[in-house]
Each structure stands twice: as C-alpha cells, then as structure tokens.
Amino acid sequence: MQDHATDTVADEAKGGGGRQYAEDHAFLRAPVDASRSAEQAGAEHGVKISTTDLNIYYGDFRAIKSVSAVIRSNEITALIGPSGCGKSTYLRALNRMNDEIAGTHMDGTVLLDGVDIYQPGTDLVTLRRRVGQVFQQPNPFPMSIYDNVVYGPRLQRRLRRDEADEIVEQSLQGAALWDEVKNDLRKSAMDLSGGQQQRLCIARCLAVNSEVLLMDEPCSALDPTATFRIEELMIELKERMSIVIVTHNMYQASRVSDRTGFFLLGELVEFGDTPQIFEDPRDERTDAYVRGRFG
Numbered sequence: 001m002q003d004h005a006t007d008t009v010a011d012e013a014k015g016g017g018g019r020q021y022a023e024d025h026a027f028l029r030a031p032v033d034a035s036r037s038a039e040q041a042g043a044e045h046g047v048k049i050s051t052t053d054l055n056i057y058y059g060d061f062r063a064i065k066s067v068s069a070v071i072r073s074n075e076i077t078a079l080i081g082p083s084g085c086g087k088s089t090y091l092r093a094l095n096r097m098n099d100e101i102a103g104t105h106m107d108g109t110v111l112l113d114g115v116d117i118y119q120p121g122t123d124l125v126t127l128r129r130r131v132g133q134v135f136q137q138p139n140p141f142p143m144s145i146y147d148n149v150v151y152g153p154r155l156q157r158r159l160r161r162d163e164a165d166e167i168v169e170q171s172l173q174g175a176a177l178w179d180e181v182k183n184d185l186r187k188s189a190m191d192l193s194g195g196q197q198q199r200l201c202i203a204r205c206l207a208v209n210s211e212v213l214l215m216d217e218p219c220s221a222l223d224p225t226a227t228f229r230i231e232e233l234m235i236e237l238k239e240r241m242s243i244v245i246v247t248h249n250m251y252q253a254s255r256v257s258d259r260t261g262f263f264l265l266g267e268l269v270e271f272g273d274t275p276q277i278f279e280d281p282r283d284e285r286t287d288a289y290v291r292g293r294f295g
C-alpha cells in the first residue's frame with residue numbers, strides 16, 4: 001500500500017529547490033508542547049504507559065526531545081511522522097530495547113502500570129514479556145510453528161505436552177492463524193508467507209500474555225490483503241492488550257488507531273484522538289503532514 005505523504009514529498013523534491021522547500025516549511029522549527037493533551041488523556045482513561053520529559057540520546061545527538069505522552073489501556077495508539085523523526089527510538093524506549101544499542105542514554109521517566117521500568121533491578125526479560133514487540137520484517141525463529149509459539153512459555157517454566165498444545169492452539173487462534181496452520185504445526189515457520197509469519201510473531205507475544213504490543217511498521221513488507229488481516233487482528237486484540245503502532249501509512253493510522261501522535265524532529269508535536277488529528281489538527285505542522293504536504 002502506498003504512503004501518499006511520501007509520494008508527495010518525492011514529487012515536491014523533484015520539482016522544487018531545497019531552499020524553497022525549507023522556506024515553505026520554516027514553521028517546522030517552531031517550539032512545541034504536546035504534554036497537555038497527553039495529560040488530559042491520562043485523566044480520562046486507564047493509563048498503561050506514561051512517559052514524562054523523555055529525552056533519548058545517541059551519543060551527543062538528542063533523538064527524542066522532552067516527550068510526555070500517555071498510552072492508554074485497550075487502545076491502539078499510532079505514531080506517525082517523517083523518516084528519522086524518532087518514532088522507532090521512542091517505541092524502543094517502552095520496553096528498553098534502546099539499552100541494546102551502544103552509545104544510547106536517556107533521561108525522564110517511563111512508567112508501566114505506574115512503575116518506573118528504568119529503575120535499578122528491573123528484570124528485562126519480564127519487562128519484554130509484558131511489553132512485546134513485532135518488527136518491520138517478521139522474525140520467526142528457524143524452528144517449527146509449534147516451537148515458535150511455545151518458545152517463550154518454555155523459558156518461563158516446564159510445560160506438560162497438553163499444556164503446550166493448549167498454549168499453541170489458543171495463541172494461534174488469538175493471532176487469527178490457527179485455521180491456516182493447524183494441520184502443519186511441525187512445518188518450519190520460515191516456510192510461511194510474510195503475513196503469516198507476522199501473525200506468528202504476534203502469537204508468540206500472546207503465548208507469554210504480553211500486555212502491550214509494540215509494532216514498528218508491521219505491515220510495510222506485506223501486500224494489501226495481508227495488511228488488512230493484521231489490521232483486523234489489531235482491532236480484535238485491543239480488547240485484551242494495548243497496542244502501539246508506528247506507521248508511515250496514513251490510511252492505516254486513521255483506520256485502526258484510537259489515538260495518534262505526530263512526531264517531528266524528535267518532538268511529539270501533537271497527540272490526540274485519531275479523528276481530531278486527521279480532520280482537525282491543532283498544529284499547522286500536523287496539518288501539513290496528514291495532508292501529505294511533506295513527509
């Protein structure tokens with residue numbers, strides 16, 4: 001599926017000079033404050049994750065700038081914004097995946113159910129079980145479908161065969177994959193289609209009862225049909241978990257998400273209910289982006 005915003009920018013780059021573009025978009029450099037809307041949201045609904053004054057650095061470079069935001073329970077939150085604006089960096093902060101990247105450091109707080117996930121003594125394995133992640137490229141383990149699903153639960157405890165069977169069936173049912181694979185559970189996960197592999201990765205999160213699912217452009221490698229299935233699945237899954245999705249696809253963000261945050265140059269410019277962000281943005285930079293005037 002095409003991202004109309006990206007197309008527009010490509011067209012603009014072909015036609016106009018960079019200087020003209022910079023002048024037209026001078027407003028992009030204006031100071032911002034998105035924290036108010038985030039706090040208001042938290043007051044009204046259950047808060048699953050909140051970040052306060054979050055700064056994330058790669059060496060000296062501040063990739064995330066004072067981001068305060070609330071991820072609500074049982075909602076889909078979409079993060080949008082041009083390439084390089086910090087969406088993945090922000091997402092990775094929510095289960096401490098940035099810790100794995102040498103040279104990063106952060107300040108500010110990230111609370112999961114009110115508890116600081118960066119406090120000393122946090123068990124990262126438990127954290128990443130509670131806050132699971134699905135990547136742009138599906139990354140099943142090179143083993144059978146069955147073993148992929150029980151891999152996480154088996155790290156936690158010994159499973160009887162019937163318990164393992166039950167987890168596999170329930171998780172694959174939950175990820176809307178069961179009917180397609182129930183007769184092939186011993187087949188290698190690597191032989192599934194991209195869309196099936198992505199649903200298998202979601203099943204792995206369900207198998208360990210993840211409470212939050214972080215999805216970084218999960219459909220960008222999928223065709224429209226597989227994309228649609230993932231979107232339908234997300235809407236089903238939000239009944240039992242909170243979902244945060246990074247997407248370049250404006251249609252996808254507006255179709256599936258309850259709340260949308262617009263990032264630009266490391267700042268959270270605007271964060272609000274999805275219809276408001278797309279139909280009545282308060283910030284002119286959000287307006288320009290969602291209308292495809294820059295990407």
Ligand SMILES: Nc1ncnc2c1ncn2[C@@H]1O[C@H](COP(=O)(O)OP(=O)(O)OP(=O)(O)O)[C@@H](O)[C@H]1O
Nearest residue numbers: 058061063081082083084085086087088089090101
């Ligand atoms: N490992 C890294 N080391 C140094 N700088 C990094 C690293 N990862 C990201 N950055 C920089 O941090 C900024 C934010 O990057 P990030 O990947 O979070 O953006 P993004 O919004 O996810 O972009 P995209 O839409 O292209 O995926 C960019 O300027 C990027 O160059």
Ligand SMILES: [Mg+2]
Nearest residue numbers: 087088089216
């Ligand atoms: Mg990214």
